[in-house]
Amino acid sequence: MAPHGPNSQGGLRGGGFSPGRAGGRRGGRGGGGRGGGGGGGGRGEQRWWDPVWRAERLRQQQVEMEVLDENEWWNKIEQWKTGGEQELLIKRNFSRGDQQTLSDMAYQMGLYFHAYNKGKALVVSKVPLPDYRADLDERHGSTQKEIIMSTETERKLGSLLNTTQESGSSSASASAFNDQQDRTSTLGLKRPDSASKLPDSLEKEKFSVALKERQEKLKATESEKALHAFREKLPAFKMKEEFLNSVSENQVLVVSGETGCGKTTQLPQFILEEEISSLRGADCNIICTQPRRISAISVASRISAERGESIGETVGYQIRLESKRSDQTRLLFCTTGVLLRRLIEDPNLTNVSHLLVDEIHERGMNEDFLLIILRDLLPRRPDLRLILMSATINADMFSTYFGNSPTMHIPGFTFPVAELFLEDVLEKSRYSIKSSDSGNYQGNSRGRRRDSESKKDDLTTLFEDIDINSHYKSYSSATRNSLEAWSGAQIDVDLVEATIEYICRLEGGGAILVFLTGWDEISKLLEKINGNNLLGDSSKFLVLPLHGSMPTVNQREIFDRPPPNKRKIVLATNIAESSITIDDVVYVVDCGKAKETSYDALNKVACLLPSWISKASAHQRRGRAGRVQAGVCYRLYPKVIYDAFPQYQLPEIIRTPLQELCLHIKSLQVGSIGSFLAKALQPPDALAVENAIELLKTIGALNDMEELTPLGRHLCTLPVDPNIGKMLLIGAIFQCVNPALTIAAALAYRSPFVLPLNRKEEADEAKRYFAGDSCSDHIALLKAYEGYRDAKRGGNEKDFCWQNFLSPVTLRMMEDMRNQFLDLLSDIGFVDKSKPNAYNQYSHDMEMISAVLCAGLYPNVVQCKRRGKRTAFYTKELGKVDIHPGSVNARVNLFSLPYLVYSEKVKTTSVYIRDSTNISDYALLMFGGNLMPSKTGEGIEMLGGYLHFSASKNVLELIQRLRGEVDKLLNKKIEDPSLDITVEGKGVVSAVVELLRSQNIRY
Template identity: 45%
Template sequence: MSATLNAEKFSKYFGNCPMIHIPGLAFPVEEFLLEDVVEMIGYRPKTQNQRPSWKKGFMQGRNSRPEKEEKEAEYKESWPCYARTLQDRYSESTIEVLEMLDNDEKIDLELILALIRHIVLQEEEGAILVFLPGWDNISGLNDLLMAQQMFKSDRFVIIPLHSLMPTVNQTQVFKRPPPGVRKIVIATNIAETSITIDDVVYVIDGGKIKETHFDTQNNISTMAAEWVSLANAKQRKGRAGRVRPGKCYHLYNKLRASLLDAYQLPEIMRTPLEELCLQIKILDLGAIADFLSRALDPPTEEAVSLAIKHLVDLNALDQSETLTSLGVHLARLPVEPHIGKLILFGALLGCLDPVLTIAASLSFKDPFFIPMGKEKMADMKRRTLSRNSKSDHLTIVNAVQGWEEAKRRGQRYEREFCWENFLSANTLQMLHNMKGQFAEHLMKVGFVSSKDPKDPKANVNSGSGLYGEAWGSGGRAGWLVTVRSKVYTQADGKVVIHPKSVNAEENQFNYTWLVYHLKMRTTSIFLYDCTEVSPFSLLFFGGNVSIQKDEGQETIAVDQWIVFRSPERIAHLVKSLKRELDVLLEEKIRNPAPVDWNNRESKDCAVITAIIDLITTQEKGATGGYQGEGARFLLAREEPWAAD
């Protein structure tokens, strides 16, 4: 059921099955487009030297999809004719302003502020709901409102609604204010269908929505503010007719409205497909490409092929597309495959609890929130919790461990810890519950002997630092290099660490390498959730290791492109240990059983202990402690390959 479901499409897919239409009980909503709004409030932009996009010449953006570029080309060609049709109904001033506002990139927050003022001064009582695409817009409009003396009074309740906001603030959105007080909610599309604010009478539709896509050619996720679909616009309009007749102001013109897509692109066509592919195999539904070709909206062949390739690289599928032993386990875990591999390796390497914390956070969300106006303070607290680990993953581990300790001391301490560190107690509790579910699954399949994530037998190496390196076993896209505070990946060249990372402003790294969880292209290519890693971590957990000579000097390489110079004896020692580790992990995946850490003479224990010794010795050397054999590794080249 849905107010905007494409019922005919579903009916046809299911053999022309019958449809039932149930009339709704919503009140009528009067709609206005951009030209109506500009005429109504007499708006003129403060910056009046903008040239409309149709006069600028159409630029094919690197981020644009072909269908979007075609729509923009059509819009550009149609604008002069459309502008002439406006002359009979609208003033010359309005048409001139429409040309100024005809900018595909930005939302005019000053226009929204002027419209809110108009509603407040000219319209009857009722809550106002403003739809904006993301945090920057929401924060910007909130700042504009709070800069006006009028909105600082107790006659207004202004509530930003975003996933980064504290939960306690967001619950205010459902409370009806007392008579004489007007509620103004500034929200993303979460307020479109996910929640209902039942006292909304006025809706301001900014016309944009943030949407993620997956670029199969460049193997990268993208996120940009796109024009809404007609289905989005209908849902937003419907928010205004819950309690009495309402009004909806769409901030795009009639020409733009005529070119909007009927529906958003289905998620199966704009996201990575690895997790879905594993489900197809575990349910024995046949060849992946054949099964997905019969979907209501089939993904592209390129997207399917790339997902299969990633699963083969992850050793979840073999070359004939059959599930491996690892693939069977990953398909049964309710997380993305690379995070599932992280969970399994955390159990096998004896660092279960912190690894489950990292996996839960990456699967759900991190527990930090950002109150409006306190962004810098929140960033500072996050960096403090990192304890100079140069790791977003370990920052989450430290936050969760601090919360668990505070919770043990009592509710008051828990509340104070969360408040001081800008942490959401609800999110932390959710992560705690997820960890328990992961541990229970691991116990059922035999990887651990207890469903308690903190079971000492499953955490013998949680204090050694190895869990910081286990992440490399599950990394999705892999490794990047830092050179004099600049960051590069092999595929993309120069990239940017996302501003919320504890490494965003870091310029004193101990090593040259970081591992990241996700890269996404927005205004730049940003890396999310990264951790500094040592050379030994790369060698043991980063990929295939090979030994070769370069100008008479022995070198050791990971996947042929991460190259280190090394004494010959150390290079062969590492390769042998790496081979033993791979054999051990493969055997444990095939026949799950906890490692017997009490038997220090066992091969399993000996191999992992040797690796821990090498990694921790190297880390001590990097931070000024004892420099053992591991600290002798040097990068073969100081300049990044991207500069070549």
């Protein structure tokens, strides 16, 4: 049986038990892995280190084992299979061998199998099974937490609640979230029009004439003539007439073009020039979308320069938080997100004459979402012209999606680039990959590789099955031996170093661009280069890392040409594939992998693992060389593997969580989420859609009928993940708005903390300093920003950032985003910017900040369970998880409070939670999910029964009364944002603060 993982959505049938083999997180005793086994397990009286005790225990277990009757169980499973039940639960004490037999039976019957709870719960199912089931984990599946409250706290809460209920200050119905759907009509978004309104036909005619006269005058200048001569050399210019004719005659045109052909700068300009020359300038309203902010700005600036204008005249741009445009603007560049937000208020794109969607080959989620909307829009707007632009020759797929629309290809212009694959690199360089048993991988023997199942993938397996001596008989025996020792499981940093050294010793001049998967490999290679006798000479080599989390101090050097007799070597992730262009690159070293996010819908976890790239990405990497002269691409993987690469990367809509997209779909009022997404170019997995809808219901954005609630409609106005949006709203309501704005900006954009070369420990220490004793990454973000703000007031923000390993660029972006979020909260009535103090009464109250975080991040909850001198962490979906090494909580052994809330969990080598905050059960009870009576009749529960709480009758009554008042207040404020919480909700807020502060006495 092959191993299963996130891409197989539950693995092969019958593949749930496979001792000693790969199985995602499935391996381990009883086939349950970390999830199935229920975590680390308590030590108790167990003494597995004692050989005598161990032998006796194993003997006892053997005696206790039941014997599987294969015929009996075959018949039982066959009989169950014909019934209507989805799964068969088997709680029998079978040996591991008998469990494997059951697994094989299920496989033969076309069913799924998994062993949970250390093999004590065996499940045969008609549908794929997750790695972990909390309901089958006897030790860690659910925990009853006793709520203890001091007599004084009981008295104060009771008094505050009695006062509140007598005054009737919060009388909103508890069902207000789901009622009165018609109260909010439009979402009040500003429309990014690219043309001013010209109501009078005479005015429009005059305006068109003026545009034409100005364009002709600019063309006559000497500078414009020189620029025009440059434009004429671009491949796109040679196809100008064909392009314009196709646009005129067809509603949709798909254009593919190699990098550097001029499609992005010239095609929108051709339309603009033609429309203005034909005296249609007043009616011309062109929008061109770009997937990235920097692209929208740079392309608009380039075209303005080519037209001899300033940016913002006939050509402008609009991105989040920034725009440059005017009444004259006829061509507007914007991000795809900006256009999508316009479509909420203007679903017909009124007055837009031409829409160009660039970089569709990247298959970003926004782009695929936009294509669904546009395909539905075109019949309503027969006058609209749609041009889709791609950098790769995959036009047929898009053409078919739009009813076999015509296609057009523009050839590129680059110098020839030679390709060398691993076998050629080894043969040419005479580098030898050695087998090693030391565990420090430089290349493993094929025998050892077959034992490293957990790191294998289909392409690595494909290469292992090749007869090396036969397939590579034309190569030297040394090369064949190296190929025998090579493994695709991980990148061989020594091989990369040797390849760079070979280029520097024996090839001509020119910059070298190396593609690696992440910071770990970049830092390892930097360390090796610094210790290399040749490459470590800083007078001859300029070695520069390029990574998304790097400080921008050295960014200019990456693009600048180095001094004579000094070679530039750039170590980069796939950010250098298409987002940037380094003009002087002659040599590319391609390791063939990238860290790519995927989404395991079955286990509800994002996965960030190195994986083989697509042929399209490999083509882009090769294209980075040959920009200025003939180049060479060294591919450090065999051609056999390259030939098996997928043609294109999986689209983002298939490999990422969908809750923000689903919320956006509901805001467009286009019917059910599932039916809308089924119309996508490549529809996402139905389970991923179900997960997103379930989450939106859990946080109160959708009701049971999949309709937007009042909360959901407010969340639609905030351009962030729904959880972050909810945190902003709750922060405003509970007078804690400034911390919510800061943390939301960091989570929506990126962390301001950077990874400096060779100073990672110091950077981690700086982050821990900001966190203090809060046990919170979110507090660290907040305090870092507040420190930056204070330093900026004193004019020494640069020194502050340098000393504390912070990115000033990121902090400035966070500042802008905070202002945008505050404006949006003001627009929808949640804050009054003229009274900032009224909304920040509790902005320095750590308990309230943590509670607001809980409200926003729920249901991302982790149970903290003490295991000796350390803490183990458990989630409902995956059982035991780990704290990410970059978290301030990674070094905390014992936590004072029983839960963590977190921003994200991701699977790499393990399952990690990122950006976490330690919270009390009080915060969870007040701001978590709905409180339900426990199924046992004792206490209350939430998160589908995963979290149980018990308490005395009086304490339970107080908790439920206060939570009821909190819900009423929230419902009333969300229904009527003008409600003054400082007056109407004063008693409720005071009671919540009293309860939260009492946690300091309890713990």
